[in-house]
Amino acid sequence: MPSFVLGESIPPDTAHAVSVSLPTWKSNVGYEEGEDWVMNRLTTGYPRFFIHRSIQAFASELAEKYGSSGYKAMLFPTRQVAERCATFVRTRAPPDVSSSLSVMHLTLDTTDPTTKALELFCPAISAVLFSPEAFPFAKQYWQHTGDGVSSRRAEFCHDLYRAGILRLDLEPKSPAQKPCRGPRRYQRPSSVDVGKPSDNAVTNGGGGRDTQETSRFLEERFGRNLDVSFVEPAKSAIRRRIAGALRGNHELSKSPQPEIEPNTRGVVNLREEDVYLFPCGMNAIYNAHRALLGVRSSNLKSINFGFPYVDTLKILEKFGPGCVLFGHASESDLDELESRLEAGDRFLALFCEFPGNPLLTCPNLTRIRKLADTYDFAVVVDETIGTFANVNVLPFADVVVSSLTKIFSGDCNVMGGSAIFNPQGRYYNALKDFARREFEDTYWAEDVIFMERNSRDFASRIDRVNANAEAICDVLRSNPLIKSVFYPKFSESKENYEVCRLPEGGYGGLLSVIFHDRTHAMAFYDAIETAKGPSLGTNFTLTSPYVLLAHYQELEWAASFGVDPDLIRISxxxxxxxxxxxxxxxALKAAENGLLRN
Structure with a gap:
């Protein structure tokens, strides 16, 4: 088992890693307190919370050149996304702060014939520039929505910018976007050491470019390594896997694929085109909410059913008229909801996880579906933790969302998200019309290639994960130091899980544990010889004091829903x-001895 030092990327030496090592209980507290001994050691972090160094470097360069003194910049994949961020900040920041905002857009210089081969990449970057006082508001948008630029996109476009190939675009563009394509392979080494100019960048003192040198630069830097013809087949393969129609380790082919095969989703007429890909799971949730606001009444509140993932709740609260929280996902919560509906309350949509995080509680989707049909609200189910290899929730939902970053990828080196529109759903046609008008494909080509490769053996990996999780549960449940183990197989809501469990499905790879004594929990965490950091669904076991990290400023609030502040989550x-x-x-033996690391 590898040893991870404080602040090291997880996996180690991975430029676009999704997690970071916080190996002791004390280091997690130090992270939440912003203590220098932790923060100064971080090489990376979870991408929606820690802005990748590649992104920081490009943003700083743009802010210095195009902003006023001391200004900062935040990078987004398109003009429309950047404008949404600017609107969010303007509606929340004081007038003197919001007045500092401006939006700029960099696009490929298509007047240069040497850049023709890059057009299918859609290499573009939009930036919101602002005074330092506006940063906390812009960071909220970045974190909640997942709309921020991919680190691979930033790295790729930064090199183009340094070579003079990306230029400032002053021409407003139509919101309609052609699907972006991308590379077949991304073979060059990546690096977070982006402070130095690219060795191959060709510029001269006057800012002009020598055509021959630029052509050679493009060939050496991009041409041989990239085949844009494989990106659309990669997206197709990902969508088909998510639809449950493509299983096994299939190599990509450029040849057109046949119509979608019978799927495991249990919904007739499901098409590949009903699956939408996003740069991360939270962006799928954000856009599902945005779409429902667009096709239904924008005055209706939503429902967050179950203990909320922090940013799902923030999306429902901040990007619309608000939400009502039913934090236990219990039958009594459904009784209360039904009483409110009978009394005349109406809602936009109900958002839930199946199972929930971190208590692995499963809401009663059968009853929720009946209420939704009777009282006209949408149902959005996040299947990330259950995974569609174990459970099938689509028949109960109008939209199913998932974070592909997790076990679908497994390798912890690329982000992704998805949303499925149920063709049998009441709002299907309206949602499809909205998508035709508003959907932008912002999933960067290189990320697509990594995700497709990583997910080829997704179905076979699930079986091992299921088996390992049950074996670990058996060990924990038999230990006298343990107060509670949370896992769908042993949950009070197991019956709700079984309704959705596939015939060959298991109970997933996520579980949580509470010790009788906090000292034992701390000693166990310090001693466990696994990777320790944020995220879940990795091909290696990943341990985290989840509540401490996710709800450090609201531990009492979390405890009111039965979520213990000392809970340890195990992926x-x-x-x-x-x-x-x-x-x-x-690790349990170390906990018995009360062994704490300094």
Whole structure:
């Protein structure tokens, strides 16, 4: 088992890693307190919370050149997204702060014939420039919506910008966008050390470019490594896997694929075109909410059913008229909701996770569906934790969202998200019309290629993860130090899970544990020889004091919903079962001895 030092990327030496090592309980507290001994060691972090160094470097360069003294910049993939961020800040920041905002757009210089091969990449960057006082508001938008630019896109476009190939675009463009395409392979080494100019960038003191040198630069830097013809097949393969119509380790082909095969989703007429890809899971949730506001009444509040993931709740609260929280996902919560509906309350949509995070509670989707049909609200189900290899929630939902960053990818080195529109749903036609008008494909081509490769063996990985998770649960449930183990197989809401469980499905790779004594929890966490950091659904076991990280400023509030502040969440990986069980037994032994690391 590798040893991860404080602040190291998880996986190690991975330029676009999704997690970061916080190996002790004390380091997690230090992270939440913003203490220098932790913050100064971080090489990366979860991308919606920690702005990648590649992005920071490009943003700083643009702010210095195009902004006033001391200004900052935040990068987005398109003009429309950047304008949404600017609108968000203007509606929340004081007038003297919001007045500092401006939006700029960099696009490919198509007047240069040497750039023709890059047009299918749609290499573009939009930036919101602002005074430092506006940064906290812009960062909220970045974190909540997942609309921020991909680190791979930023790195790619930064090199183009330094070479003089991206230029400031002063011409407003139509919101309609052609689908962006991208590379077949991304073979050059990546680096977060982006402070130095590219060795291959060709410019001269006057800002002009020598055509021959530029042509050579493009060939050496981009031409041989990239085949844009494979990006659309990669997107198609991802969508088909999500639809449950493509299973197994299939190589890509440029040849047109046949119509979608019978799927495991249990919904007739489901098409590949009903699956939409996004740069991360939270962006899928944000856009599902935005679409429902666009096709229904923008005055209706939404419902967050179950203990909320922090940014899902913030989206429902901040990007519309608000929401009502039913934080237990219990039958009594449904009783209360039904009473409100009978009394005349009406809602836009109900958002829930299946199972929920971190207590793995499963809402009663059968009853929720009946209420939605009777009282006319949409149902949006986040299946990230259950995964569509274990459960099928689409028949109960109008929209199913998922974070592909998690076990669908597994390798913890690329972000992604998806949303499925249920063709049997009441709002299907309206949602499809909205998507035709408003959907922008902002999923960067290089990220697509990584996601497609990583997900080829998704279905086979799930079986090992399911087995390992159950074995670890058995160890934890038999230990006297443990107060509670949360896992769908042992949950009071197991019956709700079984309604959606596929015939060959298991109970997933996520579980949570509470110790009787906090000291034992701390000693266990410090001793466990797994990767330790944010995120879940990795191919390796990843442990986190989840509530401490996600709700540090609201621990009492979380406790009011039965979520213990000392809860430890375990995302189980693909290790040999006997080995990983031994790792947990050793950590429990250390907890018995009260061994804490400094």
């Amino acid at each position: 189980v990986g693909l290790e040999d079962t006997e080995h990983i069980v031994g790792v947990f037994r050793s």
